[in-house]
Amino acid sequence: xxxxxxxxxxxxxxxxxxxxxxxxxxxxxxxxxxxxxxxxxxxxxxxxxxxxxxxxxxxxxxxxxxxxxxxxxxxxxxxxxxxxxxxxxxxxxxxxxxxxxxxxxxxxxxxxxxxxxxxxxxxxxxxxxxxxxxxxxxxxxxxxxxxxxxxxxxxxxxxxxxxxxxxxxxxxxxxxxxxxxxxxxxxxxxxxxxxxxxxxxxxxxxxxxxxxxxxxxxxxxxxxxxxxxxxxxxxxxxxxxxxxxxxxxxxxxxxxxxxxxxxxxxxxxxxxxxxxxxxxxxxxxxxxxxxxxxxxxxxxxxxxxxxxxxxxxxxxxxxxxxxxxxxxxxxxxxxxxxxxxxxxxxxxxxxxxxxxxxxxx
Amino acid sequence: xxxxxxxxxxxxxxxxxxxxxxxxxxxxxxxxxxxxxxxxxxxxxxxxxxxxxxxxxxxxxxxxxxxxxxxxxxxxxxxxxxxxxxxxxxxxxxxxxxxxxxxxxxxxxxxxxxxxxxxxxxxxxxxxxxxxxxxxxxxxxxxxxxxxxxxxxxxxxxxxxxxxxxxxxxxxxxxxxxxxxxxxxxxxxxxxxxxxxxxxxxxxxxxxxxxxxxxxxxxxxxxxxxxxxxxxxxxxxxxxxxxxxxxxxxxxxxxxxxxxxxxxxxxxxxxxxxxxxxxxxxxxxxxxxxxxxxxxxxxxxxxxxxxxxxxxxxxxxxxxxxxxxxxxxxxxxxxxxxxxxxxxxxxxxxxxxxxxxxxxx
Numbered sequence: 090x091x092x093x094x095x096x097x098x099x100x101x102x103x104x105x106x107x108x109x110x111x112x113x114x115x116x117x118x119x120x121x122x123x124x125x126x127x128x129x130x131x132x133x134x135x136x137x138x139x140x141x142x143x144x145x146x147x148x149x150x151x152x153x154x155x156x157x158x159x160x161x162x163x164x165x166x167x168x169x170x171x172x173x174x175x176x177x178x179x180x181x182x183x184x185x186x187x188x189x190x191x192x193x194x195x196x197x198x199x200x201x202x203x204x205x206x207x208x209x210x211x212x213x214x215x216x217x218x219x220x221x222x223x224x225x226x227x228x229x230x231x232x233x234x235x236x237x238x239x240x241x242x243x244x245x246x247x248x249x250x251x252x253x254x255x256x257x258x259x260x261x262x263x264x265x266x267x268x269x270x271x272x273x274x275x276x277x278x279x280x281x282x283x284x285x286x287x288x289x290x291x292x293x294x295x296x297x298x299x300x301x302x303x304x305x306x307x308x309x310x311x312x313x314x315x316x317x318x319x320x321x322x323x324x325x326x327x328x329x330x331x332x333x334x335x336x337x338x339x340x341x342x343x344x345x346x347x348x349x350x351x352x353x354x355x356x357x358x359x360x361x362x363x364x365x366x367x368x369x370x371x372x373x374x375x376x377x378x379x380x381x382x383x384x385x386x387x388x389x390x391x392x393x394x395x396x397x398x399x400x401x402x403x404x405x406x407x408x409x410x411x412x413x414x415x416x417x418x419x420x421x422x423x424x425x426x427x428x429x430x431x432x433x434x435x436x437x438x439x440x441x442x443x444x445x446x447x448x449x450x
Numbered sequence: 451x452x453x454x455x456x457x458x459x460x461x462x463x464x465x466x467x468x469x470x471x472x473x474x475x476x477x478x479x480x481x482x483x484x485x486x487x488x489x490x491x492x493x494x495x496x497x498x499x500x501x502x503x504x505x506x507x508x509x510x511x512x513x514x515x516x517x518x519x520x521x522x523x524x525x526x527x528x529x530x531x532x533x534x535x536x537x538x539x540x541x542x543x544x545x546x547x548x549x550x551x552x553x554x555x556x557x558x559x560x561x562x563x564x565x566x567x568x569x570x571x572x573x574x575x576x577x578x579x580x581x582x583x584x585x586x587x588x589x590x591x592x593x594x595x596x597x598x599x600x601x602x603x604x605x606x607x608x609x610x611x612x613x614x615x616x617x618x619x620x621x622x623x624x625x626x627x628x629x630x631x632x633x634x635x636x637x638x639x640x641x642x643x644x645x646x647x648x649x650x651x652x653x654x655x656x657x658x659x660x661x662x663x664x665x666x667x668x669x670x671x672x673x674x675x676x677x678x679x680x681x682x683x684x685x686x687x688x689x690x691x692x693x694x695x696x697x698x699x700x701x702x703x704x705x706x707x708x709x710x711x712x713x714x715x716x717x718x719x720x721x722x723x724x725x726x727x728x729x730x731x732x733x734x735x736x737x738x739x740x741x742x743x744x745x746x747x748x749x750x751x752x753x754x755x756x757x758x759x760x761x762x763x764x765x766x767x768x769x770x771x772x773x774x775x776x777x778x779x780x781x782x783x784x785x786x787x788x789x790x791x792x793x794x795x796x797x798x799x800x801x802x803x804x805x806x807x808x809x810x811x
Binding site for chain 1: 571
């Protein structure tokens with residue numbers, strides 16, 4: 090709602106304070122305006138990512154919305170359109186879910202040819218506990234008409250045709266895990282993360298989890314907006330029709346040892362995370378040199394389809410010198426990480442095996 | 451010659467001292483035994499690479515050869531076989547050439563899938579002044595027979611079928627720039643660099659520049675040795691016949707700013723090197739973001755076909771945030787660097803455009 094957005098000057102000053110705080114906390118700034126920053130490497134080693142160091146991806150300046158006055162318009166192909174107050178949403182029965190979010194552009198700088206777009210390394214990634222009300226509850230109250238085919242979620246960020254908005258198919262919009270989240274890691278959402286209400290779409294790349302939700306519209310035709318049809322598509326530039334970017338591809342990350350680490354001899358524990366959107370990870374393998382000598386790592390917790398799983402591998406007899414460590418995850422559908430990135434013009438969905446260089450002795 | 455190689459224990463102790471000195475000087479050790487190490491990044495910014503930080507690539511333990519007693523057997527399809535003493539070679543008319551040497555495996559760790567083999571980053575590269583006698587002079591004295599098709603150069607390193615040996619076509623063996631080098635950067639060769647005599651083959655990847663030369667044999671049939679037919683070949687593993695690795699592919703390197711550098715705002719001078727084996731570099735372009743926006747850099751010296759050329763580019767208005775810098779060289783034959791590595795099973799010849807990540811503000 091236009092009337093719930095702060096003035097430009099308010100936006101700028103609040104954003105600056107929050108940004109300075111973020112940098113103090115260790116976020117790695119990729120772009121100061123609009124503010125975009127990565128989770129620092131050390132924080133990725135934690136099972137849950139603390140909010141102050143959780144990556145921030147915004148396409149526009151961060152709107153400042155008051156939880157007391159902000160309202161969400163629920164409209165379109167519904168029987169009962171209504172204005173949803175944040176206070177009202179807060180009183181409904183809530184769910185808490187641990188969800189891994191990864192930016193679709195994460196790993197873009199490892200793609201060749203290097204695509205245009207924010208130069209994300211591998212830190213546009215984090216896992217938090219999100220608490221909120223299923224979007225399905227709100228849609229249930231509005232009563233979707235049978236003509237509805239998608240549900241559009243619009244943020245309060247951006248203007249005109251560049252207003253940030255994304256549509257979900259009904260199956261995902263009505264899934265009980267798709268939340269209108271009010272809290273992150275047990276505290277009200279911060280402005281950078283979409284306060285007072287954001288969508289959280291488990292299993293999908295982050296663009297689906299619209300921040301600063303201001304409008305929910307049931308659509309009778311597929312959405313054709315900029316962030317649905319011109320961005321967040323796998324455009325392979327070879328004449329094939331681009332596929333939309335949806336679920337997170339199976340991927341893993343080595344969190345320890347760090348890049349360039351100098352290790353003493355003796356067994357080295359290689360640790361990391363692995364995830365696959367909407368699917369459980371079933372195997373992680375590690376190779377301690379180039380080539381095809383993959384060995385199974387141990388999963389340290391029961392894999393869930395919405396959050397990363399931690400894993401560990403004991404490297405028994407590292408010889409002195411430089412070594413390359415690689416990890417490769419496989420999910421319950423049998424999908425595994427490719428060894429090289431699947432290039433696309435906009436640089437999305439890079440889930441290729443990464444190479445970590447370390448030194449022993 | 452087997453009788454000119456030191457005993458095992460002499461080898462080990464001398465090698466250890468030299469290695470410790472090398473590490474003190476800043477070489478980046480890739481493998482301690484046999485000793486393999488990269489030129490440190492800072493040293494690559496120098497027009498000429500100081501000997502103590504010049505990369506070392508050895509396939510076997512370093513032989514210890516006395517310049518007083520070491521002799522090179524010149525034999526095979528020649529009219530006058532003879533034993534060449536180092537002292538004798540030293541008295542001949544010498545030439546000095548500035549030559550860039552790059553290991554064929556340089557950049558292997560940036561290839562995907564990651565090939566087996568020494569995990570070289572981008573520092574298996576250096577430029578030195580080499581002083582010696584053209585191989586052609588020695589071959590002239592021996593008088594090649596007309597049946598000769600190649601000239602084999604054998605090192606004193608390795609044993610049996612793994613003895614390091616490489617053959618050159620006659621055109622390259624007889625080229626006046628192909629030197630039996632006695633000096634590097636104005637001083638006698640160090641042991642790590644092939645003392646007392648090594649071959650220097652300008653324009654070719656480093657494997658051709660055989661160290662510790664012990665035998666020169668004119669061959670009447672193409673050489674089939676391990677390091678000629680089983681290694682140093684572009685094996686694309688797709689059924690095509692492997693091509694031999696020969697001249698260095700066109701390539702460039704950004705030496706400043708360094709990876710991860712935090713720059714203040716204002717114009718930034720991007721600098722580096724570019725080279726192409728046996729050819730002059732004619733253009734270097736720089737892109738300061740992903741995509742295809744390449745702009746010409748300035749070559750800082752007259753390009754030569756055997757050594758890198760330094761270049762600079764002024765980045766006028768860097769905006770705050772993370773940026774990706776890329777450089778791309780083109781040579782006089784119109785060859786330019788590919789944006790992604792041309793994968794091959796053994797990981798040779800990676801001349802792909804590299805991505806350097808820096809921060810502004």
